[in-house]
Amino acid sequence: MFDFSLPLDKSFSPSGEKTASLQKQLVTRLQQAILHGDLRAGTLLMPTRLLAKELGVSRNTVVSAYEHLLAQGYVVTDPTGTRVAPRLAVNVPPAQQHHATPYRLPARLVQTSSTRQKLSANMMLSPGMPALNQFPLATWRRSLERACQSLHTPQLGFNDPLGEKCLRQALAQHLYLARGVVCRPEQIIITEGAKQALELCITLFTQPGDRVWVEDPGYRAAATIFEGGNLVTHPLPVDQEGVNIPEGIWQHLPPSLIYTTPAHQYPSGAVLSISRRLSLIHHARQHGSWIIEDDYDGEFRHQGEPIASMQGITKEGPIIYIGSFSKTLFPTLRLGFVVLPATVIQEAESALHEIFRSSNRLQQIALADFIDSGEFARHLARMRRLYRQRQMALRRALSMHFPDCDILGGKSGMHLTLRLPSESDDISIAAAANNQRLGVRAYSQYFQDPQQKQSGLVIGYGNTETSSIADAVERLVNIIQQT
Template structure:
């Protein structure tokens, strides 16, 4: 054993003083064994000699040897402690190690996002509610009461389908507010819309099946379908929402159909009742399941919202998805899905193998928030606030960008969809804006496969105060003008 090398390694690792001497000695010996600097069959010096040479307590040397023995690096024999690990034979340190394969599966290839994680509080981030207006005091009280009601048994994993208190509250709420036909057992609590989408895609379709997506489309749905091996088929959107053709039904009969009928994301159109009925009829005829994402229907700005597709018929082949990320706050990570009666038992039994549900206090607090009317009161306040903020943004954009930006009509929601009316690419403008602290989400990024291309932006406004909207709109206009898109 090269004692001088060990002493050098020990001294280098011991300089920081952040670990105990026995831990440093163990790590030094382990590193030398792994690197092949101590050959297999080497007899280590006694713990007494090693401790004297290093100037440490003998117990520290004993600890290091015993730990290495537990991990199989050394063994105690009548002739002393002998090494069992041949690090040099496993990898010659003089040779460069072969690079590890970094290829990912076909299911996720192309999903990597190399862009830096954006600040979610930047102006115009889509989908972000008004967090500063959230009734945090009332929510804390609900959470506190939930923790006080919980016993030790509720600290274990909860039911895969979610706590019954929240399932009952959700069922009662969506029956009245969205015309959903459901009983409590049809409601499954999830970690949000993305979780619901992935579960539906995994449980209702097989790799290679056709999955229809609106074009343009919510990126999370595209990711869920791609990662489960579905073939993505873009279905164009018009003023009445998703518009599948007879040719699409014939050539690419879907297994799953993803749609946002109450407020198409991201363009904002409302699917007509005739289009909804036809979608259900055709889906039933070809054995497809409709995934209805009702992500922000609570924030309709004018008129009464059309009932959910799910409620059009008792046996509609629809899985209805909802989320509390938009109505409450994103960090809550609570959503829900309502499945047809014929799927209840299969979903429940399968989820018990796929999911270990947690967050019992949050689920109980959310149930109380709904049952006591605090949720409905909060939605009324936010609906009025978002109407005001949308108007503020529309006026600011018209003043500062004029004909360079066309605003799409929409009856509600938390974002504004726009089209650039000048010869510049939305992604180029967005890149410059991000470098200057502005989140302009390019409309072109929502394109599905070879679907129709769009050039514009999706601008979130729900979380922006009036002064911030005016400042951000001015900044937006300056960026567009600076890159030659507006003539002055």
């Protein structure tokens, strides 16, 4: 039974403030008593004057507490006084209140959560992490300062849902010069990274239950996003020419979306050949499918001329070109983009203004300034030279210790993939390496088809000093030998 005579805490904290207002204490006590069943439904509460006297507080404190409970629906009033609301009290013993509702992780997330490594920026050999200490932070601050100075009060409200005009213009020019992407600024939508870009593709181009083709091995996070969007993923094998579409699959399992990384397949490093690119575009047109071209690190080509985008091969192809700045600049920038075909943006623009909201206005303006000033291009040129040097150092170290193992990739990007003997437990090796601050990842975890799984390690070099790579590989060798 609830005891109204228990005094409230009128003490003060060391800073001189009351630990909680008397009204709040009384409200909390009465709420808990009602929810735990100590005050049953229909129970008449003490009159405000009498309760105030019992607790040694002012009547206004009790009146305010009762009014608060009334506003929340805990109590009702009638001519006889204030009562606990009917059918409200839970009437469950307090001991049982602490039992949490059982939770089971959705099936689509089980494999992702069980294999996901907790990686951080200070881990050596972590794939996908750029050279953070080489980013021109002072220059970026100046771009941010200029962006702040350019803002006026009206601009503190909502911006264009599809992104800042200045950034879309700067991006259109950069993508044309650097990646061969042909588009107008109006075709570009600014997103909060690649994840939102993929979610936008799901919204615009699919219905629940549609099929999406993904590379196998491939970017697992993309497959998880598709499955989370109620799509059915179908893995396609990858060889030295990129994704290899089996004979007859277009007729038997046509997709709504096809997810590809043609410039630098992740994680094998293969480049999608021109014949396969043209064939993919041709069949996608015939079957009404859309191709997502994820150009996640196409800016970093180390051998020969840059591999141009697939989007620029043919006019008005069924290609959605996406990218982000997490690898070219830094991950926490959380800015990406989608380039939609002109026909799509014409049809979908009005709907996009309703369903999409761009953000990070200040950072968008700053990034536009960073690109227009030439700093972005200069930074990319410096990083290409640096990553080329680090990739060569990593390849030398791996070749010295693993002369008989295949090393995949190396012509682009910020990682190499070391193939290990089939009996090697790459998952255990990666976990042991992670414990020693070596952020390598298990190659087998990038496969969806269990029959196609191969053992290996995906090894990054972007954020590892050249002078430290040989020692890091030696540590990795010791872990492999002991696992």
